[in-house]
Amino acid sequence: MWKILLEEFWGDLRTQKTRALLTMFAITWGTLSVVLLLSFGEGLKRAIMRGLNGAGAPMFVLYGGETSKIFEGLPKGRQIRLHEEDLDLIRRSVADVDMVSPAYGKGGVKLKTKALSTTTYMEAVDPSFEELRRMYPAAGGRFLNVRDVEQRRRVVFLGDSISLRLFPAGDAIGNTVLVDGMPFTVVGTLQGKLQSSMNNGPDADRAIIPSSTFRSLYGATRVNQLLVRPRDPGNSETVKARIYEVLGSRYRFDAADKRAIDVWDMISDGKESRNIGLGIEIFLGVVGAMTLLVAGVGVANIMYVVVRERTREIGIKLAIGARKHHIMSQFVFEALAICMTGGMAGLTLAAAIVIGADHMPTGGNMAAEFMMHPKLSLPIAFTTVGILTLIGLAGGYFPARRAAALDPVESLRYE
Secondary structure, eight states, X not given: OHHHHHHHHHHHHHHTHHHHHHHHHHHXXXXXXXXXXXXXXXXXXXXXXXXXXXXXXXXXXXXXXXXXXXXXXXXXXXXXXXXTHHHXXXXXXXXXXXXXXXXXXXXXXXXXXXXXXXXEEEEEEOTTHHHHTTOOBOTTOOXXXXXXXXXXXXXXXXXXXXXXXHOTTSOOTTOEEEETTEEEEEEEEBOOOOOOOOSSSOGGGEEEEEHHHHHHHHOOOSOSEEEEEESOGGGHHHXXXXXXXXXXXXXXXXXXXXXXXEXXXXXXXXXXXXXXXXXXXXXXXXXXXXXXXXXXXXXHHHHHHHHHHTHHHHXXXXXXXXXXXXXXXXXXXXXXXXXXXXXXXXXXHHHHHHHHHHTSOOTTXXXXXXXXXXXXXXXXXXXXXXXXXXHHHHHHHHHHHHHHXXXXXXXXXXX
């Protein structure tokens, strides 16, 4: 039976080349559109998450704030300033805390080599900052370690951008840079990363030294921020509430006073970013599906024309004993063959475009990083194939049902 169906399809294809090719082109174009839209949507969603993850792991960044409520006779409007000792208290009191780090900060720090100089925002942190903020070193270097902190070493870790400004030859590691006139040894440079969220500028333009070194050189007693990572991100709200309770008890403010401690909740931001990316992907998918649906309507119209043109042929087949399911199989098969042929052509072309776009250099351009990395995933391919199958079935079934319902005598009279 399949051989007969193929022979009839091939014969009709040769008879009506233009019509068949235009129909296949419509399906090819529709498939190309939906796959490209879904692929670029998937790539954008991943880039959004990669940009957010570039700013740091799922964690809380705590800043001192100002009380907005009267508490135990104390007035509102009191300034809350955080200290490094608060981390020890949080660790002891909040069981679900996994990793912490203080972060001292100083803007306008002058960095100078023998020939070049620049200014930047400098942070002083603990070794855990590497994992918390995704500050992974490039090959040949390292991040700050425990001994750097214990011995108050004058070592510095440079962002990749500021490193190239100071050492254009790429030989920063092991060399000396003056930090506000004091010599520091460069122990590592940042591995390039995409970063969409930041505070006080991107990590690529940052200099980082040990927290203990910063305290001894600058006499700092208050931190700019505290970084706290929960062990289970799914339990983040409980951990955050407990942190407010612990710090509220220490600094005497109401645990419900959210303005007393400002919190950058990167866990919540991650959920929102995922939802935004998913929404964009769904929107682009709907647009692409509508494009493919228009092509499917074209297939259905073509099949109705085919039925009308071949009415006498259908009448003859019915008159000599062809069953209704034979007639329906013929037209459903033709519709499916047209859809799948055009669909595979569109899918192949889309895959080539996606692979080509994904390998294009972006030159560090932020917009290009987000838009020029489409991803053709298996769910996208299966979704497209499923839509094509439904279009083929719908486009062939209804004309086939009409053809099978024709009266043989009336069909033979049809002009």
